[in-house]
Amino acid sequence: MEPAVWDGKYAGEDFAYGKEPNEFVRQCVEQYLKEPCHVVELASGEGRNVAYLAGVGHRVTAVDFSPVGLEKTSALTRALHGEEALKRVEGVQADIMSWRPTTPADIMSWRPHDAVDAVVLSFCHVPARERRGFVEGLVEMLHPGGLVICEVFHPDQVAKGYRQTSGGPTDPTMMVTLQEMRELLGSSRGTEIRAEEVEYVLKEGKLHDGLGAVTRYLWRKGASA
Numbered sequence: 001m002e003p004a005v006w007d008g009k010y011a012g013e014d015f016a017y018g019k020e021p022n023e024f025v026r027q028c029v030e031q032y033l034k035e036p037c038h039v040v041e042l043a044s045g046e047g048r049n050v051a052y053l054a055g056v057g058h059r060v061t062a063v064d065f066s067p068v069g070l071e072k073t074s075a076l077t078r079a080l081h082g083e084e085a086l087k088r089v090e091g092v093q094a095d096i097m098s099w100r101p102t103t104p105a106d107i108m109s110w111r112p113h114d115a116v117d118a119v120v121l122s123f124c125h126v127p128a129r130e131r132r133g134f135v136e137g138l139v140e141m142l143h144p145g146g147l148v149i150c151e152v153f154h155p156d157q158v159a160k161g162y163r164q165t166s167g168g169p170t171d172p173t174m175m176v177t178l179q180e181m182r183e184l185l186g187s188s189r190g191t192e193i194r195a196e197e198v199e200y201v202l203k204e205g206k207l208h209d210g211l212g213a214v215t216r217y218l219w220r221k222g223a224s225a
């Protein structure tokens with residue numbers, strides 16, 4: 001979908017996926033990001049996860065191609081957690097398929113705090129043919145020990161007819177199984193911390209409202225990845 005379609009979904013005062021963070025993201029952050037970190041959320045939407053992350057003290061880079069989503073991210077962070085939290089948020093209007101943070105390779109502009117401690121993917125759905133390259137980009141942006149925190153729809157979301165209420169892409173090939181997550185990241189280059197296919201009742205704003213099927217994956221990059 002084009003950015004203008006997302007701008008349309010995000011028009012108005014409501015928050016399409018609510019103002020609270022995704023529950024799996026919140027659990028992972030509480031348990032594994034105890035010190036202030038630099039977190040990147042790719043496809044950050046209206047910023048429910050970003051606001052939460054900044055509110056608990058992390059520096060957050062929010063990347064999305066919807067300008068309306070990014071404006072609402074700033075407004076939500078300010079409203080829930082104030083100006084100091086908002087200073088920790090950098091909104092980047094960009095295509096997640098090609099965007100990269102500044103890295104040590106860009107030696108002239110690199111600053112130590114540009115290292116990424118965690119990448120959040122919360123209902124970030126990428127075409128199947130581009131998924132491997134996209135995931136390689138994530139692995140590159142993390143320093144060793146960094147985390148991928150991912151909750152995305154499972155193909156059962158379409159097969160079982162759940163998307164009528166709890167949403168997601170129409171095309172099931174945009175969705176990801178646990179087996180595929182394992183093939184893309186897996187245990188050879190890092191450590192799986194949580195890996196689940198789950199069905200649960202989503203209560204995340206008007207677009208995620210009802211029983212859904214998701215794949216959850218929490219992975220830590222190893223020293224030699």
Ligand SMILES: C[S@@+](CC[C@H](N)C(=O)[O-])C[C@H]1O[C@@H](n2cnc3c(N)ncnc32)[C@H](O)[C@@H]1O
Binds near residue numbers: 043044094095122
């Ligand atoms: C289902 S929403 C998820 C929003 C947010 N992560 C959440 O959980 O509330 C998907 C988001 O992906 C963004 N998006 C989709 N494709 C993108 C791309 N190629 N580059 C940047 N953003 C993209 C859309 O603008 C939209 O905000």
